[in-house]
Amino acid sequence: xxxxxxxxxxxxxxxxxxxxxxxxxxxxxxxxxxxxxxxxxxxxxxxxxxxxxxxxxxxxxxxxxxxxxxxxxxxxxxxxxxxxxxxxxxxxxxxxxxxxxxxxxxxxxxxxxxxxxxxxxxxxxxxxxxxxxxxxxxxxxxxxxxxxxxxxxxxxxxxxxxxxxxxxxxxxxxxxxxxxxxxxxxxxxxxxxxxxxxxxxxxxxxxxxxxxxxxxxxxxxxxxxxxxxxxxxxxxxxxxxxxxxxxxxxxxxxxxxxxxxxxxxxxxxxxxxxxxxxxxxxxxxxxxxxxxxxxxxxxxxxxxx
Numbered sequence: 001x002x003x004x005x006x007x008x009x010x011x012x013x014x015x016x017x018x019x020x021x022x023x024x025x026x027x028x029x030x031x032x033x034x035x036x037x038x039x040x041x042x043x044x045x046x047x048x049x050x051x052x053x054x055x056x057x058x059x060x061x062x063x064x065x066x067x068x069x070x071x072x073x074x075x076x077x078x079x080x081x082x083x084x085x086x087x088x089x090x091x092x093x094x095x096x097x098x099x100x101x102x103x104x105x106x107x108x109x110x111x112x113x114x115x116x117x118x119x120x121x122x123x124x125x126x127x128x129x130x131x132x133x134x135x136x137x138x139x140x141x142x143x144x145x146x147x148x149x150x151x152x153x154x155x156x157x158x159x160x161x162x163x164x165x166x167x168x169x170x171x172x173x174x175x176x177x178x179x180x181x182x183x184x185x186x187x188x189x190x191x192x193x194x195x196x197x198x199x200x201x202x203x204x205x206x207x208x209x210x211x212x213x214x215x216x217x218x219x220x221x222x223x224x225x226x227x228x229x230x231x232x233x234x235x236x237x238x239x240x241x242x243x244x245x246x247x248x249x250x251x252x253x254x255x256x257x258x259x260x261x262x263x264x265x266x267x268x269x270x271x272x273x274x275x276x277x278x279x280x281x282x283x284x285x286x287x288x289x290x291x292x293x294x295x296x297x298x299x300x301x302x303x304x305x
Contacts, residue, residue, distance in 0.1 A: 045235035047090035052125045054135040054189065055079035055095070059102035061117065064140040066205035069215045072100065075136040077217065078202065081224035082136075089232070094128045096121045122192045132163060133197040134227070135189050138214055139179075139204045147207035148177020152185035152199040159196045163234060167200060170230035174222060175203045175210060200227070 055075045057063035063071025079095060086093045097103065102113070103120035111119075125133050139150065149171035153160035164182040172180045190197045202223055203210030213219030 044089040044232060046086060046232060049091045049132070049235065050093075050128060050130040051086060051091055051231075052094045052096065052128055052130040052133040053079045053083050053086075054121055054125065054133060055097060056135060056137040057102070058097050058100055061102045061114070064138055064205050066140060067211060069205055069211065071138040071140075071205060074138045074205065074214045074220070075202065076100065077220045078223045078227075079136050081221055082227050085224060085228040086231070089228075094124065094130070096124050118188045121189055125189075125193055130195060132231075133189070133193055133195065134167075135187075135197070135199040137199060137201050139201040140206045141204055142206075144206050144208065146177070146179050147175070147204050147210045148172070148179040149175035149203055150179055150201040151182045152187060152190065152201070153182065154190040154197065155184035155186065157196070160190070160198055163196055164198045166234040167198065167227065167230045170226050170233075171200075171202070171223075174226050175213065177204075177207070177210070179204070
């Protein structure tokens with residue numbers, strides 16, 4: 001999306017709002033004494049790293065809905081706990097939102113509220129200039145049997161793919177399923193930043209199995225700890241030297257990843273309201289991806305993102 005020119009007063013207001021949200025996002029990121037039981041700074045590879053944690057949706061944008069549970073309310077506690085763990089380990093961490101709010105009203109550019117919200121998330125992230133941006137979402141499907149965590153990365157970015165593989169390696173034990181995969185995806189929040197970035201679908205709200213983990217405080221804490229441990233391993237010597245080639249691309253001719261389009265959503269997902277995204281924000285379908293570990297058939301994969 002190419003943003004249009006805003007008036008000088010609007011740009012000034014936007015700059016003040018951006019400065020305020022960045023200040024709020026990074027509050028408490030200075031290295032201090034970690035909480036009891038937290039790792040000592042000198043014992044973690046996260047010391048001095050700058051990360052952005054981006055919990056999706058918020059405010060009037062609830063994201064996916066299933067069985068009365070909203071995506072926006074599912075991912076925020078995970079993001080907050082992950083941020084706490086990362087800061088305790090010596091990282092500097094910014095949140096694109098730390099409460100139930102959307103950011104569209106803070107961006108002066110044209111386009112829908114959805115576009116402005118995404119543009120503001122990117123603006124906050126770019127202002128912080130992180131080593132890594134990790135966006136957190138929850139998935140949905142017409143088929144309640146679809147379950148498992150998925151991680152997306154921008155096509156053509158090997159560092160982002162590597163992070164995606166490490167995150168999936170950790171998440172597939174907590175959130176297993178036929179959808180476990182690290183896949184290329186052309187998302188706005190991934191392609192509009194020049195640094196390493198991934199988008200994590202923690203699980204399917206439409207799956208009764210995944211939902212038990214996604215909506216419970218205990219499950220949300222486990223998800224945050226799993227992501228944290230994966231990032232520690234990624235930034236360690238092990239993460240720099242070990243290749244997770246078990247997540248190899250499918251062989252030529254294998255079934256492609258199936259990214260459900262807006263027409264499919266409107267036709268078959270009436271139980272999910274509102275839809276997770278505006279149609280023009282959907283990623284370009286990719287025909288190859290990285291499967292899960294041995295035993296995953298790699299076929300019939302479904303994502304509404």
